[in-house]
Amino acid sequence: MSDDTAPEDPAVTALRFQSGACQALGSAFSAEILRLAAEDLAAGGPTAPLFAPWTGRDARAQMADAVPLRLLGALHDLALSGAAPGLAAHYPTPGAAGDAGAAWREALALMAGQQARLAAFMSHEPQTNETRRSAALLPGFLTVAAETGLPLRCFEIAASAGLNSLWDQYHYDFGGAVGRWGDASAAVRLDTDWRGPAPPLSTRARVVERGACDRAPVDVRDPIARRRLQAYIWPDQLERLARVEAAIEAVRAADLAVEAANALTWVERRAAPEAGAATVLFHSVFWVYMPPEDQAALTAAIQRLGERATADAPFAWLRMEAQPGNLALMDLRLTLWPGGEDRLLGHAHPHGAWVEWLG
Template sequence: MTDGAATTNEGEVRASFASQAESCRGLGSPFTALFCATMAERLDRRFAFGRRVLDWPGNPRADALALRCAGAFNALARSGRAPALTALYPPVEPSADTLWNGILAALAGHDAFLTGYLDSPPQTNEVKRCAVLLGGALMVARQTGLPLDLIEIGASAGLNLGFDLYRYEMGGCVWGTPTAPVTIRSEWRGALPPLDAPLAIATRRACDLNPLDPGDPEHRARVMSYIWPDQSDRIATTEAAFDAAARQSWRVEQADAAEWIEARLAVPQAHGQARLMMHTIMWQYLPEAAKRRIEQAMAQAAAAATPEAPLAWLRMEADGQPGSAAVTLAIWPQASSHAGGEREIARADYHGRWVEWR
C-alpha cells in the first residue's frame, strides 16, 4: 500500500488507527470506526498527509493521531469546501471502498489543509459530562450547605463551567428549568444524587493551556470537528452549549494547570463558600511533575480547610478499568471517614452517555 520504504514506526501508526476504530465502535460511532479502520489498512504516501501520518515522529496513541486525522477530514466535510466528501458523511453510510475513494479525492484537492490540521491535538468539551459535575456539586452543596466557588482545570472553551444553568433528563428524573439553554440527556443507573439540595454558584473560574473562546467561530468549528459526525445528539448538545457559553461573561484563562491551581489556592478562601476544584478526562495528559504539584497544593489547602471555608475535589478520570471512568469526590475538613476522604461516587461513560451512581 505504500510507494516508499516502510519506517519502523509505520506498524505502530497503523495499529493505533485499528485500536481507535475499536474504541469508536464501543463508544457508538460506526462511521468514525470505519474511517479509522480504512486509514489503518489503506493510507499510503502518495500525498504529504499520508507521509506525515505514517512517519509520525511521536507516539501515535499518546498524540491521538487517529483522532487528529478524523478531525481534519470532518472539518473539511463540515466546511462545504469538498462537496464530494461531505456527501459521504452521516447520515450516509458509505462502504470502505467508497469512503477511501472520497478520502483520496479530498487529499488531491486539499492536501495542505488536511496536513496542517494535524499540528494541533484534539480539543473537545464533552458537555454530557456535566451530569457527573452536577451530581458531585449537589453532594458538596448538601454536605456543606454553602454556595460554591468553582475552579476547573483543562476547561477548553468552558462549556462545562456553566453546568448548573442546564437542564438534565436522567431517566425518569429531571433537574433544571424547561427554559434552560442546554438539555443534557444521560442514561442514569443506580441511585440519584441529592437533586433537592440547594445549589448556588458564587464564583467560577477555569484555565486551559490552549483556551478557546466560545464566541469565536473558528474556535467553535475546531471543537465541532472532533465530535464524531454520526452522533447527532452529541453534536446538538455541544452546539447549544456553545451558544449559551458565548452569552456568558466568563472566559477560560490561559495558564499551566499546576501554576494556576497553586495561585488560585494561595488566595485566601472566602468564609461562607465551599471551594470546589473539578476536572474531567484531562489528568492523563498532565506531566507527572504537574500532577504532583497539584496534589501538593490541594493537600496544603485541605489542611487549612474549615467548616466555614471547606474544600472539595471532584474528578472524572480514567483509572484503568475498560469502558468507563471513575468519578471521585473528596471534601475537607473530614468530619468523619464517610464525610471526607476521597471515594468513588460513580462510574461514567467517557462521553457522559450514561452514569452509574454509587
C-alpha cells in the same frame, strides 16, 4: 525474502486501537474511517505524510497525543467547512447515516491538495468539550452543596471552551424514577441512562463564583475555533453535535472567558479556599493526557490547597477521569477537605451516555 514478523508501524497500531474504541463507544462511522486510514498508512498511502511528525513515537505516545483523533477531526472539519462538498456529501446528516467508505475514498482524493490544511489542523492538540459529562459531574456538585450547606465557587481546569463550566445553567433529566434538576426552560438539556440510587436532586446549588482555564482555550466567538470544537464530535453522533452547539450559544451568551494558563500555576493562583463558600476544583477526561510528573505536581498542589480548608472554607476536588488502562470507563471521584477523604461516587460513560451512581 519479506519479513512477515516486522513490527507494525506504531501509528497503524494507534489507528486500529482508536477505531475499536470508536466502535465500542457507538460511532461506527468514525471506526470505519480510522480502520481504512490504518490500512492506507500500512500500505504507505497518502495518509502517511500526515503522521510524519510523530515518526519514532510508540503507539502509547501517539494515543496520549490523540493522533488518530486529530486525523478524524481534521477530516470532519474539512467536511464542515464547505470547502469539500464531495466529502461532506458522504458524512452523516439528520435522516442520512452517511457512507464512511465513500467518504474515505473522497478524502484520499483530496489529500494531495488539502495536505497543508489537514496537517495544520493536526498540529494542534485536540480540544473536546462533551457537555453531557456534566450529567455525571452534577451529582458531585450537589453532594458538596448538600454536605457543606454552602454556596459554591467552581473552578474548571482543562476546560476547553468552558461548556461544562456552566453546568448549573443546564436542565437534567435522569428518568422518571430518578428525577430532574435545573431550569426547565434551559436551552441545553441533558439526559443520561441513570443506574443506581437517586443523587441528591433536592439540593439547591448556587454558584457564586466561577473560573476556567485551559492550556489552549477555545474561543467560541471565533467561527473557526467553534468549528474545530464541533469537528471533534464524532460525525454520526448528531445528538452530541446538537448539544455542543446549544452549549456554545450558552457560553457566548454568558460571556464566559476561559483563561489561557497552565493548570498547575492557575490552580495555585485562583482556587484557594475562601470563607463562606465551598470551593470546587473540577475536571473531566484530562488526567490521562498529562505526563506522570505533571500529575504528581498537580496532585501535590491540590492537596496543599485542601490542607488550607476549614469548616467555613471547605475545598473539594471533583473529577471524572478514566480508570487506569481503560479509556472506555470513567470514575467519578470526590475528595472533600477538611478531612480529605477520597470517595468513589460512581462510574460513567466517557461521553456521559450513562452514569452508575454509588453515592
